[in-house]
Amino acid sequence: MIWDDDDFVPVTGGVDLADDYVRDDIDALRDVKVSSDLDRHIVQLLSLHKKLRVRFRNQDLASLDDATKRDLLTDMNDLLGIKPLKTSGK
Amino acid sequence: MFDLPEDVHILNVATNVREKARLIRLTRELAAKEIDGTWWSLSASKSIRKEEGDNHWLWRKIVGENHAKLTWEALAIQTSSGSIEGAITYRIDARSRIQSGEGAVYVDRIATAPRNRPWVVEPPKFQGIGSVLLLAAVRHSYLLGLGGRVWLTSLPSERTRKFYRDRGFEVIFEDSDGMIDFELPAAAAEKWLKKRGFL
Numbered sequence: 001m002i003w004d005d006d007d008f009v010p011v012t013g014g015v016d017l018a019d020d021y022v023r024d025d026i027d028a029l030r031d032v033k034v035s036s037d038l039d040r041h042i043v044q045l046l047s048l049h050k051k052l053r054v055r056f057r058n059q060d061l062a063s064l065d066d067a068t069k070r071d072l073l074t075d076m077n078d079l080l081g082i083k084p085l086k087t088s089g090k
Numbered sequence: 091m092f093d094l095p096e097d098v099h100i101l102n103v104a105t106n107v108r109e110k111a112r113l114i115r116l117t118r119e120l121a122a123k124e125i126d127g128t129w130w131s132l133s134a135s136k137s138i139r140k141e142e143g144d145n146h147w148l149w150r151k152i153v154g155e156n157h158a159k160l161t162w163e164a165l166a167i168q169t170s171s172g173s174i175e176g177a178i179t180y181r182i183d184a185r186s187r188i189q190s191g192e193g194a195v196y197v198d199r200i201a202t203a204p205r206n207r208p209w210v211v212e213p214p215k216f217q218g219i220g221s222v223l224l225l226a227a228v229r230h231s232y233l234l235g236l237g238g239r240v241w242l243t244s245l246p247s248e249r250t251r252k253f254y255r256d257r258g259f260e261v262i263f264e265d266s267d268g269m270i271d272f273e274l275p276a277a278a279a280e281k282w283l284k285k286r287g288f289l
Contacts, residue, residue: 013199015243041091080235085288
């Protein structure tokens with residue numbers, strides 16, 4: 001196992017993100033309520049990627065079961081080229 | 091997706107053994123009890139505490155004000171005894187500073203418990219906290235289709251520069267006070283994820 005990253009990490013932060021560096025194309029995300037982590041992830045993806053909104057915009061998450069939502073997520077990941085991450089790294 | 095809680099390992103410095111801990115979502119209640127209520131109850135001198143940039147942060151307030159936003163995340167590392175050993179907050183709606191037109195994660199805050207900082211307490215209790223948290227933000231960025239891009243503003247020091255540079259972060263801005271903006275580009279993020287066995 002490789003554990004070469006286990007040294008110092010400085011305390012960082014406390015600086016608010018300037019408006020210039022905030023994306024202005026995902027306003028809808030700031031007002032949405034979700035009922036599970038899976039819904040949260042799907043809604044985040046839909047909001048962050050315009051091409052997903054075009055393809056999947058008619059999806060009503062409330063009407064889908066979890067298995068169907070996971071299939072939907074797989075389709076979204078394929079479209080964006082996101083490979084599944086292994087659950088535990090080295 | 092980013093499934094939490096997740097098992098992680100951190101080094102117990104006293105025993106030199108890696109202990110299992112959990113990466114969790116940080117709630118306001120946990121922040122109040124296990125960060126604000128305990129982190130600064132240590133024997134380090136007042137002058138050392140005063141020098142720490144986060145000694146005035148109220149994590150319960152930060153989490154309380156932001157937890158409902160889907161653009162904002164707060165994660166923490168919790169040991170089997172329930173203590174919180176480090177925390178990170180970030181937003182997922184930032185613009186990349188390096189790659190025009192692309193999104194990125196912006197790290198608001200990252201901190202290990204003061205008892206884990208060797209310049210505050212010698213010996214520290216645990217090591218590896220910050221790397222696990224920072225890598226979690228990179229993993230989340232990747233899973234959100236943001237390429238693993240992460241940027242943050244850091245305090246100026248050669249030690250800080252080295253830490254981020256060694257992980258592929260690039261300096262994108264340095265102000266007159268020496269505060270530095272670093273961004274991890276997508277290629278460097280992927281390299282780090284592969285190195286740590288996630289890809």
